[in-house]
Amino acid sequence: MEIHADITHISYSEETIRQRVAEMGRELAAEYADKNPVFIGILKGAFVFLADLVRACEFPLEPQFLKASSYGMAAVTSGKVDIADALDVDIAGRHVLIVEDIIDTGVTMSRLRELLLERKPASLKFCAFLDKAERRKANIAVDYAGYVTPDAFFVGYGLDYAERYRNLPYIGVLKPELYEEK
Ligand code: IMP
Numbered sequence: 479m480e481i482h483a484d485i486t487h488i489s490y491s492e493e494t495i496r497q498r499v500a501e502m503g504r505e506l507a508a509e510y511a512d513k514n515p516v517f518i519g520i521l522k523g524a525f526v527f528l529a530d531l532v533r534a535c536e537f538p539l540e541p542q543f544l545k546a547s548s549y550g551m552a553a554v555t556s557g558k559v560d561i562a563d564a565l566d567v568d569i570a571g572r573h574v575l576i577v578e579d580i581i582d583t584g585v586t587m588s589r590l591r592e593l594l595l596e597r598k599p600a601s602l603k604f605c606a607f608l609d610k611a612e613r614r615k616a617n618i619a620v621d622y623a624g625y626v627t628p629d630a631f632f633v634g635y636g637l638d639y640a641e642r643y644r645n646l647p648y649i650g651v652l653k654p655e656l657y658e659e660k
């Protein structure tokens with residue numbers, strides 16, 4: 479596939495992603511195979527990863543979604559997190575895995591953790607395809623990470639900039655001149 483003109487380079491190719499997601503399915507099986515977990519994908523970014531991840535998991539599970547957004551149209555987190563509290567499943571006593579495209583400062587996830595722990599799940603863990611561990615501000619451990627990645631602005635495979643590029647099948651670095659303020 480030809481690389482999109484707004485991308486400097488491909489960081490994780492389709493093939494790399496496919497292989498890593500398959501491995502993650504096996505890693506998750508070791509913990510969840512007999513637990514019928516609830517996998518909560520955080521919209522919108524996680525929709526692509528969750529779709530691949532659930533098909534890599536050969537055990538019973540329940541996919542669900544929650545919407546969280548903190549970025550608006552900017553490339554840096556605003557610090558304010560907006561969570562549409564519309565989970566239509568009772569997670570009390572269930573094993574819950576939060577599935578994210580990327581965890582950056584962790585502010586979004588720590589707010590979500592507070593809200594979900596009030597509902598008394600049997601366990602609550604975090605899974606993200608990309609973990610920008612060095613950027614973490616909140617005390618959030620990513621239990622299952624596809625890759626720990628250095629700081630860059632990535633798009634594709636669900637990740638957007640101003641709602642664009644989510645449909646790229648690979649993850650690439652966006653040309654900085656496209657989002658840096660002039
Ligand atoms: P946090 O609260 O700083 O951890 O923000 C996490 C959210 O920011 C993710 O769910 C993404 O929507 C967004 N985000 C963080 N880094 C990137 C990136 O490199 N590209 C696109 N979106 C990102």
Ligand code: MG
Pocket residue numbers: 522523549638
């Ligand atoms: Mg996002």
